[in-house]
């Protein structure tokens with residue numbers, strides 16, 4: 561929406577010949593040298609900056625915070641919207657992932673950031689749409705050259721088996737074969753997990769404090785005991801992220817004065833029935849008791865009064881957004897963004913700029929930050945004799961692959977023709 565409006569404004573500025581105020585330069589039509597005067601010629605220079613964000617191309621100012629929506633949808637991820645995930649990047653170089661819902665790993669991969677820097681994850685609660693891609697970040701991050709341990713923060717539960725430790729340890733157990741299969745085949749330095757489970761009942765409790773960044777948790781009310789919301793403060797800027805919650809007093813008190821406040825805003829009950837095919841009873845219960853409805857979201861933001869309120873957790877389509885906005889506006893008239901994946905917010909003391917990221921679908925992983933050593937073949941678990949006996953060894957093809965690759969990279973790796 562915002563992107564379209566911006567593009568339309570730029571187009572009209574271009575057509576009327578108005579200058580681009582921010583860049584302070586005109587939309588000059590620089591014609592090719594030698595073009596005859598008075599004769600129409602198309603420009604040969606780029607006309608203006610586009611009001612979009614191209615990942616990996618913009619420095620972050622020392623006092624700037626950049627928040628990228630990497631998942632804004634529902635538990636059933638779809639091509640347009642992964643499930644909950646927001647990346648926060650700070651001008652001091654720190655990066656934090658808040659929730660890592662189903663499908664969001666792919667979004668993070670598109671942001672042209674070395675995975676060594678995507679090593680801190682804060683999980684608000686243990687619904688799969690908020691941590692379903694943790695396994696992908698764990699394994700896929702290693703394959704994408706992360707050599708640092710993955711650091712994970714998440715809440716306890718009313719019972720040990722409802723806590724983050726239980727979930728993450730079982731996730732690692734679930735991936736036992738996967739982890740074992742990689743030993744000796746790829747560098748697994750990044751395979752360690754550093755887990756921090758904290759008390760879900762803590763009110764404004766500090767769960768992280770490093771390098772001038774403080775992250776606090778407050779309890780949330782959602783489905784079962786255990787969920788929390790997070791508040792990050794750095795350099796005079798305040799970011800609040802609800803994960804999922806029914807409106808609650810802790811958020812109303814502690815998210816107050818946020819520069820950017822991201823809170824769930826579920827589909828209204830009518831659309832849960834019509835579009836998501838819920839029975840009416842379930843739509844009313846889930847839409848107003850388990851989650852925060854759009855009008856409830858508006859009430860929350862009217863109390864908290866952030867510089868920018870960001871609504872997420874609904875399928876944001878042309879026919880849904882107007883209805884969500886209509887209901888939010890019943891109870892809130894402040895600055896508002898209805899988030900969709902790849903919406904980017906640049907936050908400084910002076911300005912909050914909202915744009916859409918334009919990503920490269922052909923993105924490949926960036927190198928690791930420290931030189932990557934090859935795996936040690938001695939760590940390989942190997943096969944049973946039975947499975948080994950089935951190998952069809954195309955020795956000539958393998959030898960040639962080794963020879964050509966060694967020649968290209970100046971190495972001398974021997975071909976294992978007799979495994």
Ligand SMILES: [Zn+2]
Pocket residue numbers: 685687690782783804
């Ligand atoms: Zn949830």
Ligand SMILES: [Zn+2]
Pocket residue numbers: 635644687689690804873
């Ligand atoms: Zn959710």
